[in-house]
Amino acid sequence: EDQVTQSPEALRLQEGESSSLNCSYTVSGLRGLFWYRQDPGKGPEFLFTLYSAGEEKEKERLKATLTKKESFLHITAPKPEDSATYLCAVAPSSGYNKLIFGAGTRLAVHP
Amino acid sequence: ETGVTQSPTHLIKTRGQQVTLRCSSQSGHNTVSWYQQALGQGPQFIFQYYREEENGRGNFPPRFSGLQFPNYSSELNVNALELDDSALYLCASSRGGDTQYFGPGTRLTVL
Numbered sequence: 489e490d491q492v493t494q495s496p497e498a499l500r501l502q503e504g505e506s507s508s509l510n511c512s513y514t515v516s517g518l519r520g521l522f523w524y525r526q527d528p529g530k531g532p533e534f535l536f537t538l539y540s541a542g543e544e545k546e547k548e549r550l551k552a553t554l555t556k557k558e559s560f561l562h563i564t565a566p567k568p569e570d571s572a573t574y575l576c577a578v579a580p581s582s583g584y585n586k587l588i589f590g591a592g593t594r595l596a597v598h599p
Numbered sequence: 600e601t602g603v604t605q606s607p608t609h610l611i612k613t614r615g616q617q618v619t620l621r622c623s624s625q626s627g628h629n630t631v632s633w634y635q636q637a638l639g640q641g642p643q644f645i646f647q648y649y650r651e652e653e654n655g656r657g658n659f660p661p662r663f664s665g666l667q668f669p670n671y672s673s674e675l676n677v678n679a680l681e682l683d684d685s686a687l688y689l690c691a692s693s694r695g696g697d698t699q700y701f702g703p704g705t706r707l708t709v710l
């Protein structure tokens with residue numbers, strides 16, 4: 489069964505304290521792995537798409553990496569405005585383009 | 600470029616009633632997917648529409664149904680509402696199998 493597990497469930501950081509979020513996945517074939525940011529009560533905001541092992545994408549203080557079993561979202565020198573829930577999702581390669589999400593990591597960055 | 604829009608923003612219904620949620624896809628996108636997100640969880644795939652046909656469905660009962668119109672906008676209908684249907688309903692649009700972009704969601708409360 490296709491499955492996505494994110495860890496930790498919640499993470500509290502001090503401003504400037506770098507860290508990484510983990511996304512482990514099991515899928516029969518991978519069309520793509522996606523990272524989204526979600527603020528409370530709002531829709532997910534697209535961050536990155538990764539397609540193959542070894543691929544990396546960067547945007548401001550965020551960097552996403554992909555291996556055959558997991559993906560990491562590295563946050564460098566975070567600011568309070570980076571506080572949000574970060575969602576990881578996979579799209580299986582077979583059939584239609586549905587996303588299978590993990591439960592997310594709630595990140596709180598304190599000044 | 601206009602993003603994905605959803606209406607209404609919030610909705611309160613009582614058990615047994617029916618509800619219709621609406622979604623306008625992003626310009627140039629021909630595929631619409633619907634997700635249900637319970638509090639503290641990741642979004643769960645309901646179904647997907649492409650060229651006005653349902654081309655994939657998650658583990659949701661038949662009382663969840665949908666439509667896609669020629670302009671690619673979409674509706675989600677839920678009959679015989681249950682308390683567990685209370686959730687954030689998210690619409691996402693894409694160009695076929697490409698990255699899905701989400702709307703702001705509709706918060707449904709069933710009393």
